[in-house]
Amino acid sequence: MDITLYGLMMYGLALLTMMAIYGVLCLALNLQWGFAGLFNAGIAGFFAVGAYATAILTAPESPNHLGGYGWPPLLALPVAMALAGIIAWPVGRICLGLKGDYLAMATIGIAEIIRLVFKNESWLANGTMGISTVPRPFESLGQPWGNLAFLALVLAIVIALYFSAERAWVSPWGRAMRAIRDNETAAAAIGKDVVRFRLEAFVLGAMVMGLGGGLSAMYFKFIGATATEPLLTTFLVWVMLIIGGSGNNKGALLGAALVWLIWSGTELFTNRLPAEWITRSSYIRTLLIGVLLIVVLQRFAKGVLPERPPKRID
Numbered sequence: 001m002d003i004t005l006y007g008l009m010m011y012g013l014a015l016l017t018m019m020a021i022y023g024v025l026c027l028a029l030n031l032q033w034g035f036a037g038l039f040n041a042g043i044a045g046f047f048a049v050g051a052y053a054t055a056i057l058t059a060p061e062s063p064n065h066l067g068g069y070g071w072p073p074l075l076a077l078p079v080a081m082a083l084a085g086i087i088a089w090p091v092g093r094i095c096l097g098l099k100g101d102y103l104a105m106a107t108i109g110i111a112e113i114i115r116l117v118f119k120n121e122s123w124l125a126n127g128t129m130g131i132s133t134v135p136r137p138f139e140s141l142g143q144p145w146g147n148l149a150f151l152a153l154v155l156a157i158v159i160a161l162y163f164s165a166e167r168a169w170v171s172p173w174g175r176a177m178r179a180i181r182d183n184e185t186a187a188a189a190i191g192k193d194v195v196r197f198r199l200e201a202f203v204l205g206a207m208v209m210g211l212g213g214g215l216s217a218m219y220f221k222f223i224g225a226t227a228t229e230p231l232l233t234t235f236l237v238w239v240m241l242i243i244g245g246s247g248n249n250k251g252a253l254l255g256a257a258l259v260w261l262i263w264s265g266t267e268l269f270t271n272r273l274p275a276e277w278i279t280r281s282s283y284i285r286t287l288l289i290g291v292l293l294i295v296v297l298q299r300f301a302k303g304v305l306p307e308r309p310p311k312r313i314d
């Protein structure tokens with residue numbers, strides 16, 4: 001195979017894989033914000049829990065960090081989700097009494113605590129050096145087949161999550177969740193347990209964020225402090241959901257694809273800048289994403305695919 005064609009194919013596989021992983025994160029955020037109106041600005045924290053849990057459970061033994069359990073990667077993912085949910089439950093119990101900006105400040109603070117624990121406790125996750133021996137499923141197939149098989153796995157997860165979220169959206173649970181989101185007082189007046197419903201959405205969303213973190217750790221075969229930066233795991237996910245359209249699962253996936261395509265494409269552009277500008281490339285890319293967000297919101301105030309009233313099912 002021609003080297004250029006092979007390189008383009010591998011780049012395409014990488015692009016699609018990252019779109020799918022961000023699709024998982026956007027569906028998770030849509031479950032919290034689009035369904036329940038929960039302003040979670042701490043995505044990075046639950047992402048980190050899932051990523052580090054997956055790495056610790058699957059990575060080979062090392063004197064630099066906790067691990068050496070040698071779990072199969074596909075078995076580690078459900079455990080990573082469960083750990084993210086276990087951590088989310090007390091966080092939700094404490095924070096969900098807050099609303100709007102106060103909830104955002106509380107969740108981002110807790111997320112930073114989680115990130116800093118992994119960053120500074122070297123015995124746990126090798127500190128700032130991170131864990132670089134995370135196994136990826138299907139590696140034994142070689143390239144490009146291993147990459148293609150991993151992409152198929154992530155796409156299968158995205159499809160399963162999408163149809164589950166669509167079913168939940170039109171279910172009585174989803175209708176109750178939207179009623180609480182739109183008018184919490186009225187929902188409580190007709191007998192809905194507002195606290196329980198909000199906590200369920202928060203924990204379920206956090207579990208899916210942990211799943212996204214586990215998939216990311218496997219894909220990059222590494223997890224460290226730089227991989228859990230809020231810019232990549234909180235800011236970008238919020239931009240994706242806002243551009244795609246919150247309250248719309250199709251919009252969440254569309255936003256993930258569009259924004260990551262632009263983010264990845266701008267990396268190709270910034271790598272060609274003069275040396276003195278390359279160090280500022282991340283700021284340039286963030287600026288371009290911000291400009292895109294402003295342009296889209298001027299044309300589509302509720303996103304490219306806004307929320308639509310669901311069809312009732314019995």
